[in-house]
Amino acid sequence: MSDTAPSRQAPSQETPGPQAAKPRIAITYCTQCNWLLRAGWMAQELLSTFRDAVGEVALIPGSGGAFAITCDDALIWERKRDGGFPDIKALKQRVRDRIDPGRDLGHIDRANVDQASVGTASEVDTTGRQQGTTP
Template sequence: MTRVEIEYCVPCGHLDRAIDTQRTLLELFGRQVDHVALRPGDGGVFVVRADGEPVFDKADEAYDIEAITERVRERV
């Protein structure tokens, strides 16, 4: 099963966005994923990984929950 990790910048205040992303992924994929883990970070990071591979990085593109869910769906 797929393991999803959301690394977010604590000092930047990305916790709410990380929780919203986690909730959305759990609501959509539920038991189809092993876990959706939150990983605190810094330096402006907001990266979503599926099985260790980045599927979204805020440094490369604007936050888009629909794009994130589609990319995770491809891994589930």
């Protein structure tokens, strides 16, 4: 009888070199306020944007109106301190500034450049018309 089973190779015994620990983002949310969906959505947005740059995004149930986002124990956003919930754009920028300051966030960063250049692209006179245009 011949052996037709495929041969198996021994698993590689190589161990990967030391890697820098990736940041941990924690979102603490108030369960009494039913903020789980908001926290989950923000976690999803952060994971989608920073997929390879973060090691973990954790949801931590809390109480008493708590809503805070930390990155490696540094407070990124706190609802009471910062006056409400973060706009996702502002949250992504704060996380980026913490974990990878040189990273381009694409359309989020370009929107800031576009808004800053609105006044310089064409001068507007006191009547609200652009200079150099005919009435």
